[in-house]
Amino acid sequence: MTYKIMDIINTRRLGLIEKEDGASTVWRLPVEMLHQIFIHCLPNTDHLKVSPNMAPILLTRICRRWREIAMDMPGLWCRLFVKVRSDHEDWEQAALWYGLWLQRSQGLPLSLSIYSLPSEAAKLQNLLQPYTTQISSLLLLSENAAIAAEFPFEDLPGLQDLTLSWRDNYRNVTNFARSISRLPCALRNLKLKRITVNPFESLSTCSVWTNLTSVEIMIYQAHESLDLLNLCPNLSSLNIGLGVEVVQPLKACMHTNLQYLSIWSSTWVRYPPGDLFNALTLPSLRILEAYYVGWPHEDFKAFLARSTHPSESLIFGAGMTVTDEEQAEYRALIPSLEVKWRNYLV
Template identity: 40%
Template sequence: MQYNTDPSAIPDIISCLVLGVVMHEASNPNHINYRYWQLVQERAKIVQSIGPPRGSSSPIGRLPTEILAEIFLYCIPEDANWTPAPDLAPMQLTAVCRRWREIAVNMPNLWRRLRLEMGHGDWQQRAFCYDSYLKRSRGRQLSLTLECDNNKWTELRSLLQPYVDQISLLHVGLSSGTSSFPLVAADFGALEELVIYTGGIDPVPAVMHSIMHSITHLPPNMRNLRLLGMWLDFRRLTSLNSPSWAGLTNLEIKVAGIVSLPCLLRLCPNLSSLTMIGSFMPATETLGKLAHTKLQSLRFSGDLLMKTISSGLLGLFDYLTLPNLCIVEVRNIGRWAHGEFKALITRSQCPLESLIFGGGVTTTPQQLAEYVTLFPSLKLVIDPTRSSVFQ
C-alpha cells in the first residue's frame, strides 16, 4: 500500500502528538502521568545510544514499536466515543507510513470505542467503515454510542450482531423522529452500562413501551442504568419485580407519579448511587420499613416545568433507614422536608459527609445549624446556581 505522506513531515507529526500530551499533563499538575515521563526519558536514551536504522535518517524511525504504541494510546481521547475520521486518531495514525499503519492496526485497544451515526446518507458505506473498525478490536470490550436519527434498526442489529458479547458500555441517543426501539438489553450479554437519552423531547408512547420492555430484564453484569430525558411511570417501574435489577449499583431516572423511595430501593438492593427527578407527592401507601445498607449517594430534583414546587418531599423518607448514606444533593423541591430528613439521618446513624442544597430549595439558618451540630465535619453547600435538573 502506498501513502502520500512526505517522510520529512513525520517528525513534525509525532512532535505535535507528543506536544499535545505534554500540554495536557502540564494543565493537570495534580494528575501527572509518571509513566509518560519514563517513556520520554527512555526515548531520549534510545536516540542518543543508537544510530538510525538502514534507510532512515529520522529519529522517529529509531523508536521501538513498544514506545510508539504507548504514544499512540495518548492520541486517543478518554472522555467520549468518537466517529471515525481520517484526520483524527486512530485513523490518522494509519495514514502516516506503512510501519505506523501496521502498529496501529494491530493494537486492539485503539479500536474499542466508537460512535455510530444512524442519520441520513450512505448507510452501506458507513456500515462497512464501522465494521472494519470494530473488527480491529479483536474481541476486546467495546464502548459504543448509537446516534439514532431514523429507524434503521434492522441494519443496525445486523451490524452489531457479531459484537454483542463484546459490548460493555452502550449509549443510545434517540431523536424526535424515532418511532421504535427494538434493542433489548438482555441481548447484550456483556453489558455493564446502558444509557438511553433523548434531546429533551419525550419519546412517543410506542418507544416508551419498547424501552420499558427492553429494561425489564437486564444482563447479569449490568451495574449502571441511566434513562435520561424521559418520564417513567413509577407504578410500572416498581412493578417490574425483575431479579436482574438487583445487580444495579448506579441508577439515574426521571419518574412521574407518587414516589415511594422504599419501593424503588427494594427493586435495587445493591444500589450505591441514585439520581432521581420527579414530581414528589405524599405517599399513600407503603410496603413497610426498609433498611438499605448499600446506598451512599442520593441526589434528587423536582421538575422545573411544574407550576409549583411547594409540596416538598412529604413522605419520601418515611419507613427508610440508610446506614451508609454519605452524600445528599437536592434541587427544585421547594420547602425542604427538614423534620423528615433529620429523622432519617438520626435513626440511620449514617456517616453523612456532604449535604448540598441547590436552587429551588427553601431552608432556614436554624435547620442548617442543626446539621452542622449533628455532623461537625459535614461539608454543607448552599448553591442557588445549581438550579438545573441533573439530566
C-alpha cells in the same frame, strides 16, 4: 493538550515518512513509548468519531510503522460513536468504516454510543451482530423510545452499563417494560435520561433491578421511589427525579447499601421530600445532593440522625433554600459533614 498534539502531528505528517536509513528520531521510538503517545492523542471524549483528521485514524496515516502499531493496539478502537444513516449509499460507506474500526478492537470490551431511528433497526443489527458479546457499555440515542423496543438487548450478554435517551417522554409503558425485561442479567448501571416512567409499577416485574448497583431515573410518584429501592437491594448510587407531590402515604423503607443519593425535580416539589425522608432510612449514605426540592428542616434532621454511618457530603444545588442556621444544625448533628453548594444539575 490532546488537540495540541494532534496539530503537531498534522503539521509534520508529511515529514514523518519512513526513511530507509532509519535516521528519523520518530522512527526509532520504542513501541512502548509510541503506545503511550497514541493513547494521549485520543480525543478527550467518551466515544470517538470516525474521522481521518483525528486519532486513532490519523495515526494510521503518518507512516507504515505507525499504521502497523496503531492497528495492532485494540485499546485505541474500543470506543465508538455510530450514527445510522437513512441514505443507503452514505450508510454503506459509513458501515464499512465502522466495521473496520470494530474489527481492530480484537475482542476487547466495547463502549458504544449509537444514534439511530427505529426505521433503521435492521442496519444497526447487521453492523453489531459480530460484536454483540463484546459490548459492555451502550448509550442509545434516538428521537423517540421506539428504538428501545426494537433493540436486541437480549443478545448482549456482557452489557454492564446502559444509557437510554430520547427527546419525547415515553407513554407506551408496555413496550418499554418489554424492553427492560430483555436486559441481560450482567447489567449493573442503568440511566434513563429525559424519560419519565409513569407508572413505575409497570416495570416492577422486570428481574433486571435485582442486580443493579447504579440507577438514574425520573418517576412520577414519590412513593414509587421507595418501590424502586425495594426492588434494588444492591443499589449503591441513585439519581432520581420526582414528578408530582405525594398523593398517598409512604411506607417505611430501609436500604442498607445506598451510598449516594441525588434527588431533584423538574418543578418545585413543596413537601414530598419531607415525607420521603420521614419514610427513608439509609444507614450507609455518604453523599446527598438535592436540586429544586424542599423539605421541613426538622424532618431532614431526623433523617440524618438515623444514618448510622455519618454522611460525608451534603450538596445543595439550584432551586434550594437552606439558611446558614440550618446548615449549622446539620453540622452540629454530624461534625464531619461537608456542606457544599452547586449551581447546576449534574
